[in-house]
Amino acid sequence: MDWHILGQQIINGLTLGSIYGLIAIGYTMVYGIIGMINFAHGDVYMVSAYLMAITLAVIHFFGIDSVFFALLLTLAVTMALTGLYGWSIERVAYRPLRGSTRLAPLISAIGISLLLQNYVQISQGARVQGIPTLIEGTIRFGSGEDFVQIKYVQVLILVASLACMAGLSWLIGGTNLGRQCRAVQQDRKMAAILGVNTDRIISLVFVIGAVMAAVAGVLVTLNYGSFDFYVGFVTGIKAFTAAVLGGIGSLPGAMLGGLILGLLESLFSGFVNTDYKDVFSFAVLVGVLIFKPSGLLGRPEVEKV
């Protein structure tokens, strides 16, 4: 085996995986707190890619040429707007259904997913959209034809997702807000009795998920340069798979699941067969769940009588 190919595939896998991980956070947090699979999350990620391109174009229009400031501003605006999306979707489509059957919000989410996809398609057109390449350059290890390379954007993806993870872990683990989140996750009724504003916390979780999706959206768009209204679907399913693989409801699990899924896909595709890459990922998922029914890092379910 050529080591440089293996190395390259691992880098490919890690980048892909950290994107899955970032999106998986949205699934896992929402699931953890209200036990609902938020099918519209993939499309929130898709919307964030559009918002990013639009913001970038507006910033460019106002003549800010420094790539660094433009990116920083774009990131901030995209995160804010996408967060708003998360908030409004929860407010409009899920909150009225709280306390009803478990599957009602699921169907509502599917409706929102269709709505977002088609709304963006109608208003922005069905064409593939893109942004110019902002960050170029790679770091190469090795010489001649046999090298392992990592693009600056890929470095940025890895660093940013690690930073997001760290920030989020601190937010959930170390702050008062995080404590409230965990309280609501464990027992919503009890938390409400103890004075936690559960509605606000649930909204917050949706916002956090959407913001993470926005980070992913910005990074992915920087890396691949193009997107269309359909990207949310495939990526959404993959990220969701990642969330389950890691143990749905667990934050580090989402990241771990994402990385593992990315690596598996990349290595299988690179060394075995691209056609059956997704079959393999799903087979691994099924296998893991059969032997460890609550995912890799998920808390085992306690059967209460």
Added chain:
Amino acid sequence: MMRKSLQRMFAVSALAGAVALSAGTALAADVIKIGVAGPHTGANAAFGEQLWVGAVQAAADINAAGGVNGKKIEVIKADDACEPKQAVAVANRLVDQDKVDAIVGHFCSSSTIPATEIYAEADKLAITPASTNPKVTERGLPTVFRTCGRDDQQGVVAADFILKTLKAKKVAVIHDKDTYGQGLADAMKAAAGKQGVKEVLYEGLTRGEKDFNALATKIKASGADAVYFGGLHSEAGPLVRQLREQGMNAPFISGDGIVDEAFVTAAGGPQYAKGVYMTFGADPRKLPSSKAVVDELQKKGLKSEGYVLYSYAATQAIAEAIKATKSTKGSELAKWLKSHTVKTVMGDKAWDAKGDLKVSDYVMYQWDDKGKYAELPTK
């Protein structure tokens, strides 16, 4: 009680809505209705738009010139989302409900194949401007035509170019696991095989994904000196970009699925798209016959890229056939089309007994560093 009556109100208003809807479908006797079927939702919606723009413009131009035998052409949009199930439903609807006289469409070969069965049964002429899969015309349906070429012809041209002009020895063949993409890749593979070259890699990627880095690394590791891709621009763009980013500069060749300026956007800019080759019919935009139409579309802010002119030509062929035969029976129109030459926006076109173009003129194109494509000069 209040709640009850509210529910009733809902029901009544829903019913009223349904009534209002159905009242809208009025019948008009002296128009010729042409259904334009293509994807208007879903991942391929951009192509459906191209078909629609072309047909609408053709209808407008024909109507402005007095219509067909004094009748105006009316075009009816139909969305199949490139899904066979919807294609069948839409085909039935066009035939039974909209009572169209002929059909321009569909786009995806996987939709055209089941839909044309229905048109053939209803004896309606169907001309697809874009479905290049051989199966479309190979099933012996008498009323199915196309204004584009076939994948096997396209594959041969591509294989010739790759092996003779580029002198490649190791070809990696990638496809998108879809009827069109895989058909095209297989055609090219077969054509290359006949010349004694076996591909070094033959793999399918998943439509809708954007990350093909793993595949790109694999292609690079295979040592291929040419990459052939059967698929559409939304996947071709990211693939070519990721290949180039990984330092893989072997020529990238694809088919008419990437004929859309969105390919450049999908690739992340002309710096990645430049140098990519593709097979496509001789550029209809360059023909003297298409100049007026191209300018007219330009004036409206529309592009005459991709299949727009193919769809225009299909509409023209239908109109000509109806004008000559004074009939809307598919079999009569088909008979006429198979024995006559039609002057279209794309030049004179004639069809063989299967409904394929007699002369299909696939040539090689190359994308330049400004994000435009141009025919390669033949040596």
Added chain:
Amino acid sequence: MRAKVHEPIDFGHALRDALVTGVLTLLVLGPVTNLVLDGYAITAELLRGPLIVNGIGLALVVALGRFVVAVGVQTPAGRDLLTRFGQKGAHGVTVETAADNDWHRVLRPLVIGGALSLLLLVLSRFGLMDVQRAAALVLIVLFVVLGQGLGSLRRRGQSSPWRILVPLLFVAGLVLPLLFNAWGLFPKTWIGNLILALIYVLLGLGLNIVVGLAGLLDLGFVAFYAVGAYFLALGAQYFGIGFWTALLCAPILAACCGAVLGFPVLRMHGDYLAIVTLGFGEIIRLILNNWLEVTGGPNGAPAPGPSLFGLEFGRVARGEGNTPFHEFFGLEYSADYKFLFIYLVLFVVVAAMIRFITRLRAMPMGRAWEALREDEIACRSLGINHVVVKLTAFMMGAMTGGIAGVFFATYQGFVNPTSFNFFESVLILAIVVLGGMGSTLGVIIAALVLTLLPEVLRDFADYRVLLFGALMVLMMIWRPRGLIRPKRPAFAPKGA
């Protein structure tokens, strides 16, 4: 004199509410709609039409609406309305009573259905409605009423009006389409639409066993649908089996698949089960797509049409020694016959399935499903073998899915993997949830609505799927527990 004190309406508050909502709407919708990406630049389209894609316009509308509502709820009338809406109905399941089988109760759906049909016919008579659409709707109404009849359980020995009505309706359901078609009211489009609708009724019924009755969330139900469809297509290709053989064998095969897939996953709970089934569904679809040599890959495979005692419905017979249907009867060829025939067979099968499932629910197995859904641990303590019970539910569901697949393949004449994607599973699940989990009648209505709605919405062209999504959300908000609340059959002994 009212004793209530009229508080002055707080316009300032309403204005602030309206402003906040408007700004939020603007922020959410404005960028995506009013700034259109064009290459790497944007064009600002501030006065864009139609209204639905103009964020600024929508923000104004929403703000105005919010203001009206905010003022409205401060008026006494508005407050009354609000309190009425605030009262939620009782949750949970109602149990059928003996009175449910009274003439009075039975007559209600009949009268409503009859009146609706009459209304439709009158409307179409006066040209207010498309005649074909009206005819199709009459058939739908008929089917729903029949479904209600088939789905209501009678106790042994008890006389019920349904006993007379159901056979009548059943015969009407078989005869009317033929008559309508002969009169030219029931063209192929509508036969096709109704066939699809009934296929989804079947799928909904199948998934309803798994999700609604046994409480196992299955997101990969489409796998069994695919098994049925591909069984017919590939069976015909390789072994020369026909429609009828497939109709008998496919459910068995699908049930076996259900057992094989179900066995390892059934010890999982709730949502994990959902993901594993999702995974299986995707795996089956991907294999169908990738295994080119056998399945034809994305090109799909042709599926044979049905035959009636060796009579085929094509223009010319394909099988050796077979005569086409129209030649045998000396009719002129029409593609309608094939679809009509499929419709009639499907009608019989769906009716039989509804009855079958209704009976099943009253049997120990069906009751065990529902008990298991309510409390697994209690059931296990009482000695119910939960794996076997779950497995039967899984197999029953898979079987129904397999039957639906056979009909789909023969109707379409062609199968390919795009018909069996994840979205299809989701649509079937939406049918079950929208219908009211566990309610047979609800599933029937929801299946009809969800499959026919996109066809009706085709008149809105580009906004079709958008509206479909919006309606899904609205329906869920309006009726979170589904259209029809499930009724549990009563098991009390006679006279109790």
